[in-house]
Every structure is written in structure tokens, then in C-alpha cells.
Amino acid sequence: xxxxxxxxxxxxxxxxxxxxxxxxxxxxxxxxxxxxxxxxxxxxxxxxxxxxxxxxxxxxxxxxxxxxxxxxxxxxxxxxxxxxxxxxxxxxxxxxxxxxxxxxxxxxxxxxxxxxxxxxxxxxxxxxxx
Numbered sequence: 001x002x003x004x005x006x007x008x009x010x011x012x013x014x015x016x017x018x019x020x021x022x023x024x025x026x027x028x029x030x031x032x033x034x035x036x037x038x039x040x041x042x043x044x045x046x047x048x049x050x051x052x053x054x055x056x057x058x059x060x061x062x063x064x065x066x067x068x069x070x071x072x073x074x075x076x077x078x079x080x081x082x083x084x085x086x087x088x089x090x091x092x093x094x095x096x097x098x099x100x101x102x103x104x105x106x107x108x109x110x111x112x113x114x115x116x117x118x119x120x121x122x123x124x125x126x127x128x129x130x
Contacts, residue, residue: 004027005024005027005051005054006054008020008023008024008027009024009054009055009057009058014062017055017058017059017062017114018114018115020055020058021055021111021114021115021116022115024051024116025115025116025117028051028117028119028122029117029122031119032117032119032122032123032126033122033126035119035123041120044119044120044123045120047119047120048118048119048120051116051119052106052108052111052116053094053097053098054097055106055111055116056096056097056098056102056103056106057093057094057096057097059102059106060093060096060097060102061093066087066088067087069083069086069087069088070083070084070087070088073086073087073101073105076105076106077104077105078101078104078105082101083101086099086101
């Protein structure tokens with residue numbers, strides 16, 4: 001499952017994040033239905049966190065230049081000084097995807113509004129209906 005998600009996210013540099021999420025949803029739903037009878041919270045929670053971080057990674061890579069990153073972070077609500085420090089910090093995309101400035105600007109709620117499903121919530125919903 002993780003390999004399939006990596007394949008989807010690897011080739012998404014030029015596509016809108018909503019299209020990426022639309023392609024991810026069937027994979028996540030299928031995986032959640034396969035593991036609906038599993039009663040473990042931590043691995044599913046970790047999977048959801050990894051998925052959101054991977055999407056933040058894709059977004060950071062799409063922004064490419066520090067000026068674009070600064071502008072986008074400002075548009076998402078980060079203050080000017082912190083946005084500029086974050087945009088030009090010289091760290092890698094994976095580090096920035098897990099940094100507090102990206103978690104603050106692109107929280108779980110933001111991904112929920114775009115339609116990204118949570119594997120943990122889907123599994124809980126399926127187990128309640130059984």
C-alpha cells in the first residue's frame with residue numbers, strides 16, 4: 001500500500017493537490033476496508049500522519065523558489081518574518097514538510113477540506129457499522 005502511495009505522489013510535481021488527493025482516496029479506502037477488523041490505533045494514526053507529511057512534501061517541492069514559498073506561506077497565514085525565515089532556511093523538502101510552519105499552515109483540517117480521508121477514521125466508521 002505504501003508503495004502504491006509513493007508511486008502516486010512521486011509523479012505529482014506538476015498537478016494540483018486536489019487531483020492528487022482524488023487519486024489517493026480509492027487506495028486509502030481500499031486499504032481501510034482491508035484492515036477494518038484490525039483493532040490497533042497507533043499504526044493507522046502513524047499512516048495518516050505520514051500521508052499528510054508526504055502531501056506537504058509535494059506542496060513544498062511544487063513551490064520551488066524561496067520567493068514563491070514566502071508568498072504562499074504568507075497567503076496561508078504565517079507572519080512575514082517567520083514566512084521568510086522558513087522559505088529560505090536551506091533545509092530539505094522532507095524536513096520542511098514536518099516542520100512547525102508547514103503543520104501550522106497546512107493542518108489536518110486543511111486536508112480534510114480538500115477531501116483527504118483518514119484511514120483511522122474510515123476504519124473506525126467501518127467497525128461501528130459491523
